[in-house]
Amino acid sequence: MPLTRRELLQSGAAGLAALSLPLPALGADARRILVVIQLAGGNDGLNTLVPIADPRYRTLRPTVALGANDVVPIRDTPLALHAGLAKLHALFERGQLAIVQGVGTPAINRSHFESTAIWQTARLEPHREPAGWLGRALEQRADAIGQPLAALGIGGAGTSPVLVGTRAPYPSLASLEAFAVQPDRRFPQDAPAIRSGVAALHANTKDDGSPAAYIRRVARTALGASSALASATQGYRSTVEYPNGPFGNQLRLVAQLCSAPLGTTAFHLTLGGFDTHANQKGQQANLLKQLSEGIAALLEDAEAHAFVDRLAVLTYSEFGRRAHENASGGTDHGAGSIAFVAGPGVRGGLYGNAVDLGALADGDVPSTLDFRALYASVLHGWLGLKAAAVVGSTPPFPLFRTA
Amino acid sequence: MSPMDPRKRMAHLLRRAGFGVAPRELDRRLAVGFERTVHELLEFEGDDGLAEVDRLVGGILDFSAIDDVRTWWVYRMVHTRRPLVEKMAFFWHGHFATAVGKVGNAQWMAQQNQIFREHGLERFGDLLQRVARDPAMLSYLDGASNRKAHPNENFAREVMELFTTGLGPYSEKDVQEGARAFTGWQVKDGVFAFNAGEHDDGVKTFLGRTGRFDGSDILRILAEHPATGQRICQKLFVFYAHDDPTSKALQPLLQAWKDSGGSIREVLRALFLSEAFSSPRAWRAQIKSPAEYVIGTIRALGGTVTPRAMSPLMARMGQDLFNPPSVKGWDGGRAWISTSSLFERFNFAAAVTGQRGPEGTSHVDPESIFEGVQPTSVDDVLERTVTHLLDGELPADERAALRTYLEVPDDPKAKAAPFAFDRHFVDGKLRGLLHLVLSTPEYQLS
Numbered sequence: 022m023p024l025t026r027r028e029l030l031q032s033g034a035a036g037l038a039a040l041s042l043p044l045p046a047l048g049a050d051a052r053r054i055l056v057v058i059q060l061a062g063g064n065d066g067l068n069t070l071v072p073i074a075d076p077r078y079r080t081l082r083p084t085v086a087l088g089a090n091d092v093v094p095i096r097d098t099p100l101a102l103h104a105g106l107a108k109l110h111a112l113f114e115r116g117q118l119a120i121v122q123g124v125g126t127p128a129i130n131r132s133h134f135e136s137t138a139i140w141q142t143a144r145l146e147p148h149r150e151p152a153g154w155l156g157r158a159l160e161q162r163a164d165a166i167g168q169p170l171a172a173l174g175i176g177g178a179g180t181s182p183v184l185v186g187t188r189a190p191y192p193s194l195a196s197l198e199a200f201a202v203q204p205d206r207r208f209p210q211d212a213p214a215i216r217s218g219v220a221a222l223h224a225n226t227k228d229d230g231s232p233a234a235y236i237r238r239v240a241r242t243a244l245g246a247s248s249a250l251a252s253a254t255q256g257y258r259s260t261v262e263y264p265n266g267p268f269g270n271q272l273r274l275v276a277q278l279c280s281a282p283l284g285t286t287a288f289h290l291t292l293g294g295f296d297t298h299a300n301q302k303g304q305q306a307n308l309l310k311q312l313s314e315g316i317a318a319l320l321e322d323a324e325a326h327a328f329v330d331r332l333a334v335l336t337y338s339e340f341g342r343r344a345h346e347n348a349s350g351g352t353d354h355g356a357g358s359i360a361f362v363a364g365p366g367v368r369g370g371l372y373g374n375a376v377d378l379g380a381l382a383d384g385d386v387p388s389t390l391d392f393r394a395l396y397a398s399v400l401h402g403w404l405g406l407k408a409a410a411v412v413g414s415t416p417p418f419p420l421f422r423t424a
Numbered sequence: 425m426s427p428m429d430p431r432k433r434m435a436h437l438l439r440r441a442g443f444g445v446a447p448r449e450l451d452r453r454l455a456v457g458f459e460r461t462v463h464e465l466l467e468f469e470g471d472d473g474l475a476e477v478d479r480l481v482g483g484i485l486d487f488s489a490i491d492d493v494r495t496w497w498v499y500r501m502v503h504t505r506r507p508l509v510e511k512m513a514f515f516w517h518g519h520f521a522t523a524v525g526k527v528g529n530a531q532w533m534a535q536q537n538q539i540f541r542e543h544g545l546e547r548f549g550d551l552l553q554r555v556a557r558d559p560a561m562l563s564y565l566d567g568a569s570n571r572k573a574h575p576n577e578n579f580a581r582e583v584m585e586l587f588t589t590g591l592g593p594y595s596e597k598d599v600q601e602g603a604r605a606f607t608g609w610q611v612k613d614g615v616f617a618f619n620a621g622e623h624d625d626g627v628k629t630f631l632g633r634t635g636r637f638d639g640s641d642i643l644r645i646l647a648e649h650p651a652t653g654q655r656i657c658q659k660l661f662v663f664y665a666h667d668d669p670t671s672k673a674l675q676p677l678l679q680a681w682k683d684s685g686g687s688i689r690e691v692l693r694a695l696f697l698s699e700a701f702s703s704p705r706a707w708r709a710q711i712k713s714p715a716e717y718v719i720g721t722i723r724a725l726g727g728t729v730t731p732r733a734m735s736p737l738m739a740r741m742g743q744d745l746f747n748p749p750s751v752k753g754w755d756g757g758r759a760w761i762s763t764s765s766l767f768e769r770f771n772f773a774a775a776v777t778g779q780r781g782p783e784g785t786s787h788v789d790p791e792s793i794f795e796g797v798q799p800t801s802v803d804d805v806l807e808r809t810v811t812h813l814l815d816g817e818l819p820a821d822e823r824a825a826l827r828t829y830l831e832v833p834d835d836p837k838a839k840a841a842p843f844a845f846d847r848h849f850v851d852g853k854l855r856g857l858l859h860l861v862l863s864t865p866e867y868q869l870s
Binding site (some may be wrong): 135214222233242 | 777778780
């Protein structure tokens, strides 16, 4: 049963901890899936979940403020979601969307680089220990160690820092093609000979502890995972429409991978462009629309492929933006922001403290909910992992349905 | 320890002290001899062959964009006649790790890289003084916010833990006292500026010494500390030779450090001429970094590729130049090898050996490794390829796999024909063979 709106609106991070119920021991339910979406650049929380009824909102943002037609109201509250988030709003109405307010890092760091690293490692001094929070967490599972498909970064260059463990990092797939031997297209008849050649070069299983033996072992794992991916994903067909562009394509790839019996537990994707120092309105609207329609498409596709009950989606951004607009029709780096958690297993509702524009912290929407509490809730409540070992003692809150 | 075959030893030296061997380079170096080559690497004073790319800086290479700085460095690593200078710049980039992601100023990254190039072989203490005043470093470790009332301990801590003595010789109190000495070290208008008004000129007690120390004094005390010499010599040995030196193997380096007042050039001379460097323990003991893999391959194949295209590929393999993942630089070693980074290497091998553009564009000529002599059989092709790219040594099963590949026809419908080193073979099977050789486990090793 979702918490009442009043409870939710009134409960801060401490309140949430007090409310938390004993969570069910899920054990190593490897079939649950977490899709993490990074909104890179610092998403403006104040124009995501909008205090539309507060006159101070328009005073702070004469040009950047959204009007009544740019938002979808959240019933019985003074708040509204950006109209680009219409599909997330529909999820909220169905009780399948958690909106986490005022989430951020305890000490605000306005550098994209530093703050992103803090979020991705869940360490307040991230440059001393760059392993990612999900990479470390998954190492609690025996079946995720040495299994390269247990977690996948989708798109981008190189491995996602979030999925770097203290052992080998989980792979990053720009596409299915990039995670496979690609012979010279000019000689297609020769391709089988190249593929079997690469396999034969790494076939010797004798392990004398040498670097070459180590490379052979990783190569065999890679080649095995690559052919598993290729064959398992062949049968995927979908009529669901994803947003045009790379982000939509990446979400479709996630659905394709989830529809196959690969045992992948976690995915990480990035939607960039949220650093809206100038001309914010159009840019953010476009991005939030992609986000909302992309998540809705993924859930719809998951339903069609019968894995929706195992799916939860989490979004995060390195910081929010200043409450005051700047002189360029944009906003500068701020503090607390909004996170979403979506899926049928989620206890929909508003979490954390609603923003109080009369109580800004040095011009910022303050960070009132430690991001590590959000991670703890997801690790514990959804993936059934020990959160304290990963994020410290920050207590989780009941973000997921227990039945 | 048995001495290495001279060809193998020279190729080993050129991989470690530079970025690998170009066609025809090995014979030229062998004629000069090992000791003389070491001397040339250390003392090279002629034309470095890079005037062409340096002229482009400010023109088509715009150093306000980090990708242009990367392109410039990749070009230098491929084409330089002073490979050790670029290799040392690469070493210092990993040691004094600074990331453009935080610094946010590509020009400063280029300036720092130039310090490593111009001073990387000099006395360590001098290099340390320069790096500590470098705008990129000051910005990366928050030196700019190091004020008298609020000393910032970030630089003071890292300069000891990572750049000089390592953990052990100092206490938290030394970190705090060191931070006081660095107050007022700031960046102004893009250059180092000492702000006397923000400097704490009081008495400090640092590593057991007491005085009215400023930042220079602290750096001098650290550079002269015995733990620093020990640590830098050890790190140089691990970077250039292998990761498990005995104290006997380190002895010549430490002696050179002591005799020369910390001259990197003299430590390297002792290292390259040491028995341990040329021992079987050192040969193929390391996993190539992405930069070594990519640059070494371009050099070995004697081709021309677009340098701008190379740094994103290295980034995908796990080494984003000018953007190391932490103040500790890259972990290196086995951390370079993951399931996705191996595919990046395999597919780089396919892409680079498939460059067929006309000369002057992106072009790799697979024949160049035969240095003008036509091979006469499949075995001859295989033998000479393995000699050029793998010091002539490859396990029998891998050699058999390569031979099988060469013998499988690339057109199943074609009639069996005797071996001919013709255009079809060179453009097809020979490129395929190189793709496979660059994908062997042994080729990932240095």
